[in-house]
Amino acid sequence: MASTNAQATSAEITHEQAYLTMLYGRLDALRAATGQRLAEVRLGPTAENDQGWSEREAFVQEYQDRAAELDAAERNLCFGRLDFDDADRLYIGRIGLRSDDYDQVLVDWRARAAEPFYRATPRERCGVTRRRHLHTAGRRVVSLDDDVLDLDAVDETRLTGEAALLASLRRGRTGRMGDIVATIQADQDRIIRDDMRGILVVEGGPGTGKTVVALHRAAYLLYTYRKQLVRRGILVIGPSATFLRYIDQVLPSLGENDVVLETIATLLPGVEARGQEPADAARVKGDAKMADVLAKAVTGLRQLPASTIEIKVDGTVYRLTPGLCGRARAEAERTTDPDTDTLLPHNAARRVFIGLVVRELARQRVRDLGGRRAWEPGDEEELRGELADTPAIASVLDALWPEAAPQQLLTQLYAEPGRLDLTDAERAAIARLTPRPWTPADVPLLDELAELLGMLTAEERAASRGRAEDEAERAEALQYARQLVADLVEASAIVVPPLENDTFVTWIAGRNIASAAGGAIAERATRDRSWTYGHVIVDEAQELSAMDWRMVMRRCPARSMTVVGDLAQTSAPGGADSWAQVLDPVAAGRWRTARLTVNYRTPAPAMALAAALLPPGIEPPLSVRDSDEVPWSGRVADLAALVRRERKLIGAGRVAVIAPQSLVAGNGAELGLAPGPDLDAPVAVLAPEQAKGLEFDSVIVVDPAVIQQSSPRGWSDLYVALTRTTRRLGLVSQGELPAVLRAALDEMADGAQ
Numbered sequence: 001m002a003s004t005n006a007q008a009t010s011a012e013i014t015h016e017q018a019y020l021t022m023l024y025g026r027l028d029a030l031r032a033a034t035g036q037r038l039a040e041v042r043l044g045p046t047a048e049n050d051q052g053w054s055e056r057e058a059f060v061q062e063y064q065d066r067a068a069e070l071d072a073a074e075r076n077l078c079f080g081r082l083d084f085d086d087a088d089r090l091y092i093g094r095i096g097l098r099s100d101d102y103d104q105v106l107v108d109w110r111a112r113a114a115e116p117f118y119r120a121t122p123r124e125r126c127g128v129t130r131r132r133h134l135h136t137a138g139r140r141v142v143s144l145d146d147d148v149l150d151l152d153a154v155d156e157t158r159l160t161g162e163a164a165l166l167a168s169l170r171r172g173r174t175g176r177m178g179d180i181v182a183t184i185q186a187d188q189d190r191i192i193r194d195d196m197r198g199i200l201v202v203e204g205g206p207g208t209g210k211t212v213v214a215l216h217r218a219a220y221l222l223y224t225y226r227k228q229l230v231r232r233g234i235l236v237i238g239p240s241a242t243f244l245r246y247i248d249q250v251l252p253s254l255g256e257n258d259v260v261l262e263t264i265a266t267l268l269p270g271v272e273a274r275g276q277e278p279a280d281a282a283r284v285k286g287d288a289k290m291a292d293v294l295a296k297a298v299t300g301l302r303q304l305p306a307s308t309i310e311i312k313v314d315g316t317v318y319r320l321t322p323g324l325c326g327r328a329r330a331e332a333e334r335t336t337d338p339d340t341d342t343l344l345p346h347n348a349a350r351r352v353f354i355g356l357v358v359r360e361l362a363r364q365r366v367r368d369l370g371g372r373r374a375w376e377p378g379d380e381e382e383l384r385g386e387l388a389d390t391p392a393i394a395s396v397l398d399a400l401w402p403e404a405a406p407q408q409l410l411t412q413l414y415a416e417p418g419r420l421d422l423t424d425a426e427r428a429a430i431a432r433l434t435p436r437p438w439t440p441a442d443v444p445l446l447d448e449l450a451e452l453l454g455m456l457t458a459e460e461r462a463a464s465r466g467r468a469e470d471e472a473e474r475a476e477a478l479q480y481a482r483q484l485v486a487d488l489v490e491a492s493a494i495v496v497p498p499l500e501n502d503t504f505v506t507w508i509a510g511r512n513i514a515s516a517a518g519g520a521i522a523e524r525a526t527r528d529r530s531w532t533y534g535h536v537i538v539d540e541a542q543e544l545s546a547m548d549w550r551m552v553m554r555r556c557p558a559r560s561m562t563v564v565g566d567l568a569q570t571s572a573p574g575g576a577d578s579w580a581q582v583l584d585p586v587a588a589g590r591w592r593t594a595r596l597t598v599n600y601r602t603p604a605p606a607m608a609l610a611a612a613l614l615p616p617g618i619e620p621p622l623s624v625r626d627s628d629e630v631p632w633s634g635r636v637a638d639l640a641a642l643v644r645r646e647r648k649l650i651g652a653g654r655v656a657v658i659a660p661q662s663l664v665a666g667n668g669a670e671l672g673l674a675p676g677p678d679l680d681a682p683v684a685v686l687a688p689e690q691a692k693g694l695e696f697d698s699v700i701v702v703d704p705a706v707i708q709q710s711s712p713r714g715w716s717d718l719y720v721a722l723t724r725t726t727r728r729l730g731l732v733s734q735g736e737l738p739a740v741l742r743a744a745l746d747e748m749a750d751g752a753q
């Protein structure tokens with residue numbers, strides 16, 4: 001492909017400027033119309049009833065979303081053009097726009113028609129003769145890059161729109177990830193547009209765009225399957241709060257605001273997991289066998305009396321025999337939930353157990369009274385209720401089958417680890433005799449217990465009221481939205497293309513429900529443990545333990561997921577060694593893999609240094625960025641001065657100092673720098689695990705040998721640290737560098753001479 005940037009004539013730029021000005025004119029007109037509708041709805045007559053109120057709220061929300069989408073499209077509204085064999089021409093941008101005559105003047109990047117912009121190559125042109133990238137500043141066209149798709153230039157590059165891509169990569173880092181709509185590469189585009197069904201595992205080395213691709217996939221799925229996704233939402237799980245801050249602008253910049261971002265530590269509503277713990281404890285807690293261990297611990301809460309218990313109430317002696325209790329327990333443990341056909345959880349089965357025992361006690365009473373009293377229908381039922389509430393009986397039943405809540409039970413189990421079916425060493429690793437804050441590895445265990453225990457009696461009552469209301473509300477909202485849209489269309493108050501009618505109705509209905517519930521779907525989802533999402537994206541997925549996966553899968557029974565990760569970067573104690581190992585137990589036969597192989601972040605020399613750490617058989621990704629600057633090395637004592645030098649060298653960009661956890665935890669005193677993963681600060685001081693998924697213009701890795709030796713997977717921590725740079729990399733050390741790194745640095749220095 002021939003790049004003709006330099007030859008782009010000013011006439012061409014003038015032509016594109018005129019087109020761009022027309023597009024911004026359309027955008028402004030749409031904004032004005034949306035703003036006017038919003039004002040009309042807000043200033044319109046006050047709603048007279050709940051339905052009118054929620055209809056009005058739905059429109060307000062709808063117009064606000066539309067306004068946000070149009071605002072997000074302002075920057076870089078149109079970034080490309082495709083010229084086809086038949087002289088047809090399409091402009092590609094952030095959103096689709098039509099002229100007054102309903103002609104498509106701008107194609108949304110997610111639309112099928114935009115696909116050749118990312119995929120066409122000289123070999124497979126898809127009818128394209130030229131792909132043009134428009135570079136804009138504000139509303140001004142500043143330059144153009146053309147890829148002329150002729151076969152003569154076929155071997156010149158593997159990259160799509162190389163000039164535009166390299167220009168985008170050269171920009172300094174801002175501390176926030178940006179979108180890449182203008183420069184998505186063909187292999188990335190295939191992943192973004194892949195089928196929503198099943199689990200797509202995207203693997204690839206550092207900097208291959210796994211995160212950014214997964215986020216663009218979320219935007220694509222929301223655009224393509226909005227009807228399915230709008231009701232349940234999309235969940236993105238990332239490795240840390242800092243990482244979530246780093247990526248939180250990407251989806252809004254693509255016009256999507258309704259996505260839930262969480263870490264494993266925050267996934268269970270009501271639990272704050274701020275604690276830290278040794279790797280051994282996290283490893284035991286993350287092991288798949290904890291599912292059985294907890295199930296046994298829950299069963300172990302239930303007791304059978306060794307001999308008959310006699311309880312005297314108002315002169316009557318009730319007899320709880322071991323046989324009676326055994327039969328009631330067996331039946332309760334066999335009872336299934338008619339909706340899900342699964343065994344009842346502990347607290348729900350407890351209610352069955354109590355019901356059976358109390359029925360038997362009531363019969364004893366009936367027998368006892370014999371013919372001395374005439375029983376009316378309903379008497380026995382009333383008696384059962386009375387008996388269940390009698391403190392003497394209730395306390396015995398509580399002892400035989402106690403009600404339990406996840407947090408309280410897990411606290412007890414850690415305090416008495418003998419109740420867990422583990423080895424002595426495993427018990428010792430997780431025992432905690434004094435209460436401590438929950439850790440991230442506790443979260444999936446609490447979630448598992450919540451599943452095993454089910455709701456407490458009071459919660460169950462509130463939930464069943466809520467469920468019935470939800471169903472009725474849903475049906476009513478749909479019917480109402482259908483009528484409303486039909487009326488508005490008839491009154492020419494809105495124009496809905498016929499094909500989009502259903503989508504619009506569902507959308508309005510969804511909005512009605514969400515606003516009636518006091519918040520958008522995303523807000524509701526984060527409050528409700530049992531919320532299931534339409535699609536789940538898991539980033540840095542190699543770090544999840546088997547127990548984490550069980551928790552994540554509960555959030556997505558449909559198993560529509562995008563899982564991105566790199567097994568060579570696994571550092572969590574319970575993390576994965578293979579995808580089959582973690583996914584087969586929870587989604588056998590329902591996952592597939594795709595691979596990304598080009599590194600858009602780490603310059604070739606830094607990647608070559610990092611690759612020296614890789615075990616044999618693992619291929620490093622190929623770096624797009626080349627550089628003459630080989631990684632440098634220095635002394636820890638000079639760190640502050642070296643940081644100052646790096647700041648000067650990279651100008652407006654960002655520097656990261658990545659140091660062993662022990663130094664960062666020690667308040668950075670030994671480093672002479674205040675630690676903190678502050679993305680807005682020009683210098684961030686981080687432990688390797690905090691640096692996961694992030695990138696900086698210049699990275700200084702402190703004491704690589706200490707990082708490597710600090711855990712069994714320390715080499716992978718070091719690999720992560722070395723691959724965070726987009727430009728410069730330095731190693732500072734108190735002692736020797738790891739031998740492989742020393743050798744690789746010497747070799748590079750020799751090569752450079």
Ligand SMILES: Nc1ncnc2c1ncn2[C@@H]1O[C@H](COP(=O)(O)OP(=O)(O)OP(=O)(O)O)[C@@H](O)[C@H]1O
Pocket residue numbers: 165168169177178180183184185188204205206207208209210211212213566600601692693694695723
């Ligand atoms: N097609 C592209 N155009 C422009 N920039 C890109 C493209 N693909 C990736 N990048 C940039 O490359 C950098 C690395 O991407 P990203 O963080 O998604 O990689 P990753 O595979 O998740 O990395 P890691 O596994 O190391 O965390 C980001 O700055 C991203 O914006």
